[in-house]
Amino acid sequence: MSGTLRQQVVSADFLTRTYRTSGDVSILGEPLLDQLNDELAHFLHVERVFISPLLDPATLTGNFRSAEVRKDRLGVVVLNRLEDGLPYRQGRYVGRDHVERQVLAIVAGFEVRGAIWLHPSVNVIELVRTTPERFIPIFNATATYAMQRDIVFSGGAILVNRGMIEVFAQVEG
Amino acid sequence: MARILVVDDDLNLLQMVRLMLERVGHEVETTNKGAEGIARAAQMKPDLAIIDIMMPDLDGYNVVRRMRADPATASIPILVLTARSQEMDKQTAMRAGANAFLSKPVTAQQLTERVNSVLEMGVDYHVHTGLLTEPMDLENARQPIGAEPLSQQPDTHDNGTPLRNVLAVTSLRGGSGGTTLAVNLGMVLARQGQRVALVDLSATGGQIGLHLRLPTPQHWGALLGMEHLPDADHVLALLTVHTPSQVAVLGAPPAPTIERLSVYIVRGMLRTLSAHFDTTLVDISTLDEASAAALQMAAIVLLAVTDDLASVQTAQQTIGVLPSLGIERERIGIALSHVHPTPDIPLSAMQRALKRPLVAEIPYHAEQGAAIRRGVPLVVAEPGGPYEQALRKVQQALARVG
Numbered sequence: 001m002s003g004t005l006r007q008q009v010v011s012a013d014f015l016t017r018t019y020r021t022s023g024d025v026s027i028l029g030e031p032l033l034d035q036l037n038d039e040l041a042h043f044l045h046v047e048r049v050f051i052s053p054l055l056d057p058a059t060l061t062g063n064f065r066s067a068e069v070r071k072d073r074l075g076v077v078v079l080n081r082l083e084d085g086l087p088y089r090q091g092r093y094v095g096r097d098h099v100e101r102q103v104l105a106i107v108a109g110f111e112v113r114g115a116i117w118l119h120p121s122v123n124v125i126e127l128v129r130t131t132p133e134r135f136i137p138i139f140n141a142t143a144t145y146a147m148q149r150d151i152v153f154s155g156g157a158i159l160v161n162r163g164m165i166e167v168f169a170q171v172e173g
Numbered sequence: 174m175a176r177i178l179v180v181d182d183d184l185n186l187l188q189m190v191r192l193m194l195e196r197v198g199h200e201v202e203t204t205n206k207g208a209e210g211i212a213r214a215a216q217m218k219p220d221l222a223i224i225d226i227m228m229p230d231l232d233g234y235n236v237v238r239r240m241r242a243d244p245a246t247a248s249i250p251i252l253v254l255t256a257r258s259q260e261m262d263k264q265t266a267m268r269a270g271a272n273a274f275l276s277k278p279v280t281a282q283q284l285t286e287r288v289n290s291v292l293e294m295g296v297d298y299h300v301h302t303g304l305l306t307e308p309m310d311l312e313n314a315r316q317p318i319g320a321e322p323l324s325q326q327p328d329t330h331d332n333g334t335p336l337r338n339v340l341a342v343t344s345l346r347g348g349s350g351g352t353t354l355a356v357n358l359g360m361v362l363a364r365q366g367q368r369v370a371l372v373d374l375s376a377t378g379g380q381i382g383l384h385l386r387l388p389t390p391q392h393w394g395a396l397l398g399m400e401h402l403p404d405a406d407h408v409l410a411l412l413t414v415h416t417p418s419q420v421a422v423l424g425a426p427p428a429p430t431i432e433r434l435s436v437y438i439v440r441g442m443l444r445t446l447s448a449h450f451d452t453t454l455v456d457i458s459t460l461d462e463a464s465a466a467a468l469q470m471a472a473i474v475l476l477a478v479t480d481d482l483a484s485v486q487t488a489q490q491t492i493g494v495l496p497s498l499g500i501e502r503e504r505i506g507i508a509l510s511h512v513h514p515t516p517d518i519p520l521s522a523m524q525r526a527l528k529r530p531l532v533a534e535i536p537y538h539a540e541q542g543a544a545i546r547r548g549v550p551l552v553v554a555e556p557g558g559p560y561e562q563a564l565r566k567v568q569q570a571l572a573r574v575g
Contacts, residue, residue, distance in 0.1 A: 063232075080256075
C-alpha cells in the first residue's frame with residue numbers, strides 16, 4: 001500500500017472572523033481551490049464538520065455530519081499540504097521557471113504571510129488586482145489572528161478570499 | 174509485534190490504518206466511538222492507543238483525559254492522529270495527556286515509524302517538535318532529564334495527570350474565602366491523623382502564613398528560574414511545619430513577584446508532595462501558567478465562592494474558563510462561604526448561575542475576621558463547631574468524588 005490515507009477528500013480549516021470550521025471536502029470532481037472559485041455555487045459542501053470559536057480554536061464546541069459553508073463569508077482556508085491548494089491547472093502556480101514572491105495579505109482579521117510562485121512575466125500585485133478568481137493561494141504560509149496574536153494557523157497552502165483582502169503587499173528582499 | 178487500539182469515527186481510515194499496521198506485524202483492534210474506545214482500552218490494555226480528535230460522540234481530547242485519569246488505562250501510550258494539526262491542537266492534545274501527535278494525511282511509512290518510536294519509548298515518550306510530520310530526532314528524545322536547558326527539554330514523563338491526593342482550592346477574586354477554606358480544611362484533615370501539605374501558590378505575597386501566624390522563611394521562590402527539576406529533598410526542605418497542627422506549609426515569596434514557576438517545576442513539586450503527604454492542598458488565587466498546571470494536577474478543584482454577586486460572577490467565569498485548560502467540569506465543586514449575616518443573592522439563583530454541585534455550604538461566623546487577626550483558624554478556636562461540621566461535609570463530598 002502506498003500513498004496517503006486520504007486521496008479522495010481533503011481536510012481543511014475554514015476560517016471566518018469568528019469561527020474555525022474543520023471538515024472534509026470531496027475532491028473527486030475538482031480540487032478545492034477550483035470549487036471555491038466556482039461562481040455558480042455560493043456554498044461549499046463540507047463533511048465531518050467540527051467547529052471551534054476562533055478565540056478558543058482548539059476547543060470543539062460542535063460537530064455535524066455535514067454542513068454548507070458560505071464561500072463569500074470565508075476569510076481564509078488552511079490546508080496542510082501545499083499540493084492540496086493547487087488548482088486543476090497547476091501551471092499558474094508551479095513551473096520550472098516560476099519565481100518566488102513573498103507576500104503579505106491582511107484579510108478578515110488575519111495576517112497571512114507566505115509565498116506565491118509565478119512566472120517572471122506575471123506581476124503578483126497585478127494578479128491580485130485583476131484576477132477574476134475569488135480565492136488565491138499563498139503557499140507555505142502562516143495566518144496570525146490580529147485580535148490574539150498567539151493564535152496562529154500554518155499550512156502548506158492558505159487560500160485567501162480576495163474579496164476580503166484589506167491590504168496586500170509584496171514583501172521585498 | 175504490539176497490540177494496538179485505533180479509535181476513529183472514519184471507517185475508511187480505520188480500515189487503512191489497520192492494514193498498514195497489520196502489514197508490519199502488529200495486532201490491531203479498532204472502534205469508531207470514543208466512549209467505546211475507552212472501555213476497550215481498559216479491557217485489552219493495548220501497547221498503544223491511536224486516537225482521533227474529531228469524533229462526534231466523545232472527542233479525542235476527552236478520550237485521552239479520561240484514559241489518563243483511570244488507573245486502568247493511565248499507563249497506555251497514546252498517539253493522537255488527526256486532521257486538526259495546528260500547533261494549538263498539538264498543545265491541547267499533549268496537555269490532555271497524549272504522548273505523541275501525528276497529522277493526517279499520513280503515509281504508511283510515517284505512521285509505522287511514529288508507532289515504532291512511541292512503542293519503543295513507552296508512556297514516557299513525548300514528541301516536542303514544531304513540525305508535526307518531520308522525522309523524529311530519537312537521539313534528543315532519549316536524552317536524560319536535566320541534560321539540556323529547561324526550555325528545550327521535552328515535556329518529560331510528567332504530563333500533568335491528576336493526582337488523587339491533590340486538591341486545589343481556588344478563588345480568582347480576593348476576599349472569597351479561598352485561603353480560609355484551604356487553611357481550615359487542612360486543619361481538619363490533620364486533626365484526623367493525615368499528613369497534610371498546604372501550598373500557597375499566590376505570587377502576590379501569600380496569605381497562608383498570615384492565617385496561621387506562621388513565618389515561612391523558606392518558600393517556593395527558591396524554585397524560580399531553576400533549569401532542572403529539583404529533587405524531593407530540595408522541595409521538602411522548603412516546607413515550614415505549623416507545630417500545633419503538624420501541617421507542612423510551602424509558603425509563597427513574601428513580596429509580590431512577576432516571575433512565575435515553570436509548569437515543569439510545578440508538576441514536579443506537586444508530585445513530590447503527593448508522594449510524601451496523604452493530602453496536598455493548593456491555594457490558588459490567580460490564573461497563570463503555573464496555577465493552571467497545579468489545577469490540572471488536582472483531582473478536585475474546589476471553587477470558593479461567597480454569597481455576593483461579584484464573587485458569583487467571577488466563579489461563573491472561572492467555571493467557563495477551566496475546561497479550556499483541560500480541567501473537566503466534573504472535577505469542579507463549589508464551596509459557598511457565607512461572609513454576611515444575610516446573603517446578597519439567594520442560594521437557588523447562585524446554583525442556577527454556576528451549574529455545578531454545591532459541595533458544601535459554610536455558615537456565617539462573626540469571628541472569622543478575628544480568627545485571621547489572631548492567626549488561629551476557626552476550626553482550631555472552635556473545634557467541633559458549625560464551621561468544622563461544614564468542612565467535614567466538604568471532606569466527605571471530596572472523598573466520594575475523589
